[in-house]
Amino acid sequence: MIEVVKAGMQDLVMDLGRPGYRAQGVPEGGAADVEAMILANRLVGNPDRAAVLELLLRGPTLRFPGGGRVALTGAEMQARCNGKPMPCGRTLEIPPGGELEMGQASKGLRGYLAVAGGIDSQPVLGSRATFLPSGFGGWQGRALRADDRLPFGVAGGHGKKGVISFAGCKAPLRILPGPQLAGFADAALKALTADAFNVSTDVNRLGLRLTGPALGYQGGALPSQAVLPGAIQVPPDGQPIVLGWDGPVTGGYPVIAAIIAADLSCLAQLRPDNHLRFSFVTLEEAHAAWRKRQQDMDEAIAWAA
Amino acid sequence: MSATNGRVAVSRETVLLRWLSDRGLCLATGERTVEFYRRLTASRLPGVVEVVPADGMLLLVLAPGMPMPAGLPELLDGLNGPPEMEPTMEHCIPVRFDGEDLPAIAGQAGYAEEGLIELLCSLTLGVKFLGFQPGFAYLDGLPPKLHLPRRPNPRKHVPAGSVALAGGYCGIYPLAGPGGWHLLGTTEAMLFDPAADPPARFRPGDTVKLVAT
Numbered sequence: 001m002i003e004v005v006k007a008g009m010q011d012l013v014m015d016l017g018r019p020g021y022r023a024q025g026v027p028e029g030g031a032a033d034v035e036a037m038i039l040a041n042r043l044v045g046n047p048d049r050a051a052v053l054e055l056l057l058r059g060p061t062l063r064f065p066g067g068g069r070v071a072l073t074g075a076e077m078q079a080r081c082n083g084k085p086m087p088c089g090r091t092l093e094i095p096p097g098g099e100l101e102m103g104q105a106s107k108g109l110r111g112y113l114a115v116a117g118g119i120d121s122q123p124v125l126g127s128r129a130t131f132l133p134s135g136f137g138g139w140q141g142r143a144l145r146a147d148d149r150l151p152f153g154v155a156g157g158h159g160k161k162g163v164i165s166f167a168g169c170k171a172p173l174r175i176l177p178g179p180q181l182a183g184f185a186d187a188a189l190k191a192l193t194a195d196a197f198n199v200s201t202d203v204n205r206l207g208l209r210l211t212g213p214a215l216g217y218q219g220g221a222l223p224s225q226a227v228l229p230g231a232i233q234v235p236p237d238g239q240p241i242v243l244g245w246d247g248p249v250t251g252g253y254p255v256i257a258a259i260i261a262a263d264l265s266c267l268a269q270l271r272p273d274n275h276l277r278f279s280f281v282t283l284e285e286a287h288a289a290w291r292k293r294q295q296d297m298d299e300a301i302a303w304a305a
Numbered sequence: 306m307s308a309t310n311g312r313v314a315v316s317r318e319t320v321l322l323r324w325l326s327d328r329g330l331c332l333a334t335g336e337r338t339v340e341f342y343r344r345l346t347a348s349r350l351p352g353v354v355e356v357v358p359a360d361g362m363l364l365l366v367l368a369p370g371m372p373m374p375a376g377l378p379e380l381l382d383g384l385n386g387p388p389e390m391e392p393t394m395e396h397c398i399p400v401r402f403d404g405e406d407l408p409a410i411a412g413q414a415g416y417a418e419e420g421l422i423e424l425l426c427s428l429t430l431g432v433k434f435l436g437f438q439p440g441f442a443y444l445d446g447l448p449p450k451l452h453l454p455r456r457p458n459p460r461k462h463v464p465a466g467s468v469a470l471a472g473g474y475c476g477i478y479p480l481a482g483p484g485g486w487h488l489l490g491t492t493e494a495m496l497f498d499p500a501a502d503p504p505a506r507f508r509p510g511d512t513v514k515l516v517a518t
Binding site for chain 2: 019020021022023024025026028124125131133134136137176177178179223224225226227228230231248249250251255258259260261283286287290291294
């Protein structure tokens, strides 16, 4: 069991999400930085899909009455176990009664804490991922609060200790042309890849609002279209919104481009005031990038003998 | 990359394929969207995680790293036979026509309020697709007089169960939240229940009758 001593800014139970319900208006959701989540699970010997905690910017303080094997990945978050600094990206044994205190992220936005056995909350629609807009899934459909007591499953796996060395995100974020790309002015297309955009303070699991050059759309009004996380929508003010993991399944704004699947984990770590750039790739390059990320993840963990 | 529109293949008739990121294939399905949605969902294409209907289009969501399913254009062409689909449902939704915007809508459309309510209850509305919120269905079948644009200033709080219209559609808000549609009334019908499977009451292809209470 995990006892929440002090909640972080927003601590959410997450897994790989709930595909299959989009036609009913329910997005897939799940961990924003899937790569960090999977690596955390592998470090503690869990299956990739086991539920973890997604910690936003400032982590919680947690007590482990019965101890536990944990790993913290993703954002570089300061963490202490019983007062001693705890390095990120490696397997750590917490003794019974141990307290894990996580602080501010110095780099990145979302940390992932896996515990061997996985967080054992009640699945809703096949997933333990928290879906805040409708308040279901995860832990009672909400972020953790002090005094919550979360059960976790029985630790399985190999019980080995590992350390991650994983190539982080390389700028720029790679994109493919969106369905309405042709409706944008040449100047907008040039600006999309030539200029830097700024991440505004309006950043959450629904989407990231960017500021930068206004992207002028010349096409007509659009009917609602189905969209995906990473789609770059342009509302009438020309300031793009990148759709997030819990964003609506349909949208009415033109989509100029969409971030490739391999780079969505990088999107998850952008924080307000970060700059970002976009660069077009081909579909073949997008698929190759996905395979490369999977391979990098398979090779990311060095196991202690 | 040049500024192409991302078009990768054209099937017969109007079914045009475009990529959305490397995980989605958009199909322009026009008036036949619900039919294609039901047929493609039933055909369980390998590599297709789910089929998502919207306004005149479908999105095939692929497993990450998956190329276009082999033979997809031919398959889409082959979907032209007579529909063989599970039956749709007809839902009767009790509505209290006490919406803030009802008088204004009646005025604009040239009806007395009672006349507008009578008209709304005489319609058979069709579920085209769901989106915006879990369980929020876009219902078509409104006469052109009731095709109104969204309100210029969305309300910050629209209560759960609000029955509203905008953009040629009628919709019911399963959850409270911000909303820009014109409010006709409210219902106590449960439209989304995450503990149920399926969680949404309405499915594309179903029909809906509003019943005044």
